[in-house]
Amino acid sequence: MSSFDILTILGPTASGKTEFACHLAYALDAEIISGDSRQVYKSMDIGTGKDLADYVVNGKNIPYHLIDVREAGEKYNIFEYQHDFHEAYSDIKNRKKLPILCGGSGLYIESVLRGYSLVNVPENKELRKKYQDYTLEELTAILATYKTLHNTTDVDTAQRAIRAIEIEEYKKEYPLEQNEFPPLNSLVIGVNIDRELRRQKITNRLKSRLDEGMIEEIKNILEKGIHPDDLIYYGLEYKYVTLFLLDKLSYEEMFSQLEIAIHQFAKRQMTWFRGMEKRGTKIEWIDASLPMPEKVEKVIKRINGG
Structure with missing residues (x-):
């Protein structure tokens, strides 16, 4: 091996x-x-x-x-x-x-x-409640307003899109804790x-x-x-x-x-x-x-x- x-x-x-x-x-x-x-x-x-x-x-x-x-x-x-x-x-x-x-x-x-390389972003309950009734199309449009999108290839459900918005909002205010591991x-x-x-x-x-x-x-x-x-x-x-x-x-x-x-x-x-x-x-x-x-x-x- x-x-x-x-x-x-x-x-x-x-x-x-x-x-x-x-x-x-x-x-x-x-x-x-x-x-x-x-x-x-x-x-x-x-x-x-x-x-x-x-x-x-x-x-x-x-x-x-x-x-x-x-x-x-x-x-x-x-x-x-x-x-x-x-x-x-x-x-x-x-x-x-x-x-x-x-x-x-x-x-x-x-x-x-x-x-x-991943970021450790906590759950934002207020944001999740705000967007809970939005459609995937509406959430995708909101994501498009950010300069950089997190994990864009994986936003195939409303829940994941909300998580992506959550991450982008968090990145505006806080320094990011990065996971740095080598590929295997x-x-x-x-x-x-x-x-x-x-x-x-x-x-x-x-x-x-x-x-x-x-x-x-x-x-x-x-x-x-x-x-x-x-x-x-x-x-x-x-x-x-x-x-x-x-x-x-x-x-x-x-x-x-x-x-x-x-x-x-x-x-x-x-x-x-x-x-x-x-x-x-x-x-x-x-x-x-x-x-x-x-x-x-x-x-x-x-x-x-x-």
Whole structure:
């Protein structure tokens, strides 16, 4: 692994990337750093797909980092992730182990691989309330009035546009605390899953997670005093199941809308990964349907220069 700082395994939801990364970690005596923006939260296990059973391979516990490091209800951001990632990364490297970054949150992964320089801007509740009813088009027009725009390629929702305005307003008044981390030389492996197979796996997995107690998990979080809006903020499972528990959706509406939302999320993940390639990140794609030993062997051969 002398030519790479880190190994990265990425892919859309339901592609099997976590199980694959864990088998690689077993073969390489490596440790996993999660690249998932929601698995950082405690108690949010089934809905975020932590699949902690995957981290036991042939009876061996695979060490993992950046899972269960924040309380449910907190707001975790990319600035914090970048800092936490480098703490874990340095710890692993100092112990002469190989770090494997694994996840599907493209912005988080790209921020550490490319060494994004980020600003730590606190939440402005008054500004968010002011713009909460604006459309994305209106917010984009407001953003265009600033000389420099933050993260213009990622402003695809009203929430992100408001965050961009929040950052620009903050920059007017306060000196910025910069995150300065170097880019990393990573072998990046993408898990490529057939679209129809992915859709089937998403549907089957959603049914399984509901059977495994996802609704009860989210109900328990709410009963601990977490405000519903704070769970809805996390999106996908936490949004739609919370709306169901609040009697704003029927079970059938919840399932149908959530299923569609997860399919759309997977498409956005793939769009982001393709964008990473256009921005200069080389991703070597591997077929998700290959037998696990064959996938592991291919990556190990590639690491060794094959």
